[in-house]
Amino acid sequence: MELLLALAVGTLFAVGVYMILARSLLRVILGLSLLTHSVHLLLLTMSGLKAGAPPLLGGQAESYVDPLPQALILTSIVISFGVTSLYLVLAYKTYKKLGTDDTEQLRGEADE
């Protein structure tokens, strides 16, 4: 199971990096969100995948699941959600103002 998840993390990371290298802004943003997803999956995998009861409820189970990674992932998801939406707005605004979403054309010093 760990191996499978590790492969999934690797694939997501590779796809994310590939898309960030694209010229279209929208692809870059999608790439970034894939990248964050892969990291969340990594967080889940690194803490060990084991079956068990919810932590501390009742206190009678033989083994418990570690709750911390899930809390971390939840926090990180919220943050990346906020940042991605801000980035989308920025990309839209840039497209409106500069008339292009091609990162190659954005680079030039237009007003000089």
Place this chain on the structure above:
Amino acid sequence: MNNIVVLPLLIPLCTAVLLLFFRSSIKLQRMVSVIGQSSSAAACAVLLWQTGTGGVQTLAMGGWKAPYGIMFTADFIAALLVTASTIVAGFCLLYSFGSVGAERETFYFYPFFQFLMAGVNGSFLTGDLFNLFVCFEVMLISSYSLLLLGGTREQLRAGLGYMLINIMSSTLFVAAVAYLYGVTGTLNMAHLSERIAAAGQDGILSVIAMLFLIVFSLKAGLFLFFWLPGSYAAPPPAVTALFAALLTKVGLYALIRTFTLLFPGDPELTHSWIGWMAGATMLLGAAGALSSKDVMRILNFNIVISVGFAAFGLAVANEASLQGLVFYMVQDMAAKALLFLLGGLMIREAGTQRLDRMGGLYASRPGLAWMFLIAALSAAGIPPLSGFAGKLLLVQGGLQSGAYVLTAVALASSLIVLYTLVRLFMKVFWGTASERPTACSLNESSSPGSSRWAGITAGVLCFLVVLLGVGSEWLAQASSAAVLTLLDPTVYIDAVLKE
């Protein structure tokens, strides 16, 4: 347990939320901001005094003891940096009153400012690695907003790159945290330090340490600074001054914490990498500063050089160099903020930021000229001023450890700082202006009254910089007290875990 530890985070946060309700009234917003900023500064001062007399102060959130809960930990270096950053940011706040323009002020400039302060102070004070990530994000998201506020073409273009780089490095940060949690099973910094030391810093932990080095170097602009000069040139000078004074320092502080507390075990690998990166940063920053022909870009490359200089102290990591590092960081906050505030005034006065079109400003603004000269000499490290003592200690530390090449590079870079800033001074203030463009190219409002206000703010900050230089004895003592927890992690660990 000490509740004051969390106040430098809590006060800006509450102020920011309160400010959201007064969008329409600029006057009220300014007043609330100033009250919030000064009460935050007062809390920092109390915290500094308490850590000075009573050692490391801790606060376990919600009463959950370490290592299970989230800890806030203020040792002397954290308290010192929090105090310095709050005071320096206060000057940037005062400066922004007359310079950012009514449009930005009505569109939540002040709330973002306070959120940024909450993130910065939280990053300095937190004792939990994941909480550090969260505070970083609070700081970065506010910095995105401050950078973009106004929405000029240049800001949008700079914002795209700045956000992309920072989101990438935050992603790597989470990955590094995941690996570290997988290996050690904890995220409390004191607990991590203990466990890493017990396990011995072997292969996998060294790899994780290098990952953290990449992450924090991106944030601090250490070697991976390619994003910095372009994006810091876009926002108005009040915002750039704030970024220059605080953001890279937070990255540097994270580096210091990581490599003195968590991963001090393998200096052959990590610290020699930091040394190489510091040297390259100084050289490349110097090359950039020499080749730029734009006021803001020259000053931006000076940030890069000073980051390299500070990292040189971390690479050597003996008592003198760490003391110099703390001293240098504290005084550099004030000096960099001053440089950028004065740079903003110069650009406003000349109506352009192209160096070849400026000149002869001394005739109209002699006070500005003198203040800039003081700031420039202080940044270069000329004796009576505050830059000198920090650089002296850093160089002493470098020579003690036999890092001769790095010390030579550092001294050469100081010379180049002096050259670029004095060249800037001569071009801007001496000679005659060839043509004076009437349209103000800078994206800030200007009126005679606001200009005078900004000048007074810069003047008081300039006085503070001089004071730091004259009173460097006190700051040197403070930084030697701050070094104690850096040299001996057990002080920090005991304070957190043995309570």
